[in-house]
Amino acid sequence: MTSKRGVPDWSVFVVVALFASGCYLNSLTGDFVHDDLVAVVGNPDVVGRNPVAALFENDFWGRPMAHPASHKSYRPLTVLTFRDVVICDAVKEVCLD
Numbered sequence: 001m002t003s004k005r006g007v008p009d010w011s012v013f014v015v016v017a018l019f020a021s022g023c024y025l026n027s028l029t030g031d032f033v034h035d036d037l038v039a040v041v042g043n044p045d046v047v048g049r050n051p052v053a054a055l056f057e058n059d060f061w062g063r064p065m066a067h068p069a070s071h072k073s074y075r076p077l078t079v080l081t082f083r084d085v086v087i088c089d090a091v092k093e094v095c096l097d
Contacts, residue, residue: 039082046082055079 032041043062044050050062058064060073 040086043079043082045079046086048083048086052080052083055083 038061040046045055045058045062050058055076058079059070060075060079061071062079063070065072065074
Protein backbone atom coordinates (compact mmCIF):
# COMPACT_ATOMS: atom_id res chain seq x y z
CA MET A 1 0.00 0.00 0.00
CA THR A 2 1.24 3.49 -0.70
CA SER A 3 0.38 6.89 0.68
CA LYS A 4 -1.08 9.76 -1.35
CA ARG A 5 2.45 10.99 -2.06
CA GLY A 6 3.48 7.68 -3.65
CA VAL A 7 5.72 6.64 -0.74
CA PRO A 8 5.22 3.07 0.54
CA ASP A 9 3.63 3.03 4.01
CA TRP A 10 6.28 0.66 5.40
CA SER A 11 9.09 3.07 4.51
CA VAL A 12 8.07 5.36 7.38
CA PHE A 13 8.59 2.51 9.83
CA VAL A 14 11.99 1.71 8.34
CA VAL A 15 13.12 5.32 8.70
CA VAL A 16 11.91 5.47 12.32
CA ALA A 17 13.57 2.12 13.16
CA LEU A 18 16.88 3.20 11.62
CA PHE A 19 16.82 6.52 13.45
CA ALA A 20 15.97 4.85 16.78
CA SER A 21 18.71 2.24 16.30
CA GLY A 22 21.23 4.91 15.39
CA CYS A 23 20.61 6.68 18.68
CA TYR A 24 21.84 3.63 20.61
CA LEU A 25 24.72 2.42 18.43
CA ASN A 26 27.36 4.13 20.56
CA SER A 27 26.17 2.23 23.65
CA LEU A 28 26.97 -1.20 22.19
CA THR A 29 30.66 -0.89 23.03
CA GLY A 30 30.05 0.81 26.38
CA ASP A 31 31.07 -0.48 29.78
CA PHE A 32 28.89 -1.33 32.77
CA VAL A 33 27.82 1.63 34.89
CA HIS A 34 26.04 2.32 38.19
CA ASP A 35 24.22 -0.79 39.39
CA ASP A 36 25.00 -2.90 36.31
CA LEU A 37 27.81 -4.69 38.12
CA VAL A 38 25.42 -5.92 40.81
CA ALA A 39 22.41 -6.49 38.54
CA VAL A 40 24.28 -8.27 35.75
CA VAL A 41 27.84 -9.30 36.60
CA GLY A 42 27.20 -10.20 40.25
CA ASN A 43 23.74 -11.70 39.78
CA PRO A 44 23.87 -15.53 39.96
CA ASP A 45 20.62 -15.75 37.99
CA VAL A 46 22.12 -13.79 35.10
CA VAL A 47 25.56 -15.39 34.90
CA GLY A 48 24.17 -18.93 35.10
CA ARG A 49 25.18 -20.01 38.60
CA ASN A 50 21.50 -20.61 39.44
CA PRO A 51 19.09 -22.78 37.44
CA VAL A 52 16.60 -21.02 35.17
CA ALA A 53 13.75 -21.88 37.56
CA ALA A 54 15.41 -19.67 40.20
CA LEU A 55 14.63 -16.64 38.02
CA PHE A 56 11.00 -17.00 39.05
CA GLU A 57 11.80 -17.34 42.76
CA ASN A 58 14.38 -14.56 43.13
CA ASP A 59 14.19 -10.80 42.93
CA PHE A 60 15.89 -8.67 40.28
CA TRP A 61 19.18 -8.77 42.18
CA GLY A 62 19.32 -12.59 42.47
CA ARG A 63 18.20 -12.87 46.10
CA PRO A 64 15.35 -15.16 47.14
CA MET A 65 12.13 -13.17 47.52
CA ALA A 66 11.73 -14.49 51.08
CA HIS A 67 15.17 -13.18 52.12
CA PRO A 68 14.90 -10.29 54.62
CA ALA A 69 17.29 -8.17 52.53
CA SER A 70 15.38 -8.82 49.30
CA HIS A 71 14.45 -5.71 47.38
CA LYS A 72 11.16 -7.40 46.36
CA SER A 73 11.64 -6.16 42.81
CA TYR A 74 10.28 -9.08 40.79
CA ARG A 75 11.35 -8.84 37.13
CA PRO A 76 11.99 -12.37 35.85
CA LEU A 77 11.67 -11.50 32.15
CA THR A 78 14.27 -8.75 32.47
CA VAL A 79 16.66 -11.11 34.25
CA LEU A 80 15.99 -13.82 31.65
CA THR A 81 16.81 -11.33 28.90
CA PHE A 82 20.08 -10.42 30.64
CA ARG A 83 20.89 -14.14 30.93
CA ASP A 84 20.22 -14.68 27.23
CA VAL A 85 22.52 -11.79 26.34
CA VAL A 86 25.29 -13.24 28.53
CA ILE A 87 24.88 -16.65 26.87
CA CYS A 88 24.88 -15.15 23.36
CA ASP A 89 27.98 -13.12 24.19
CA ALA A 90 29.75 -16.24 25.47
CA VAL A 91 28.83 -18.16 22.31
CA LYS A 92 30.08 -15.27 20.18
CA GLU A 93 33.41 -15.26 22.04
CA VAL A 94 33.85 -19.03 21.54
CA CYS A 95 32.92 -18.85 17.86
CA LEU A 96 35.30 -15.98 17.14
CA ASP A 97 38.30 -17.66 18.78
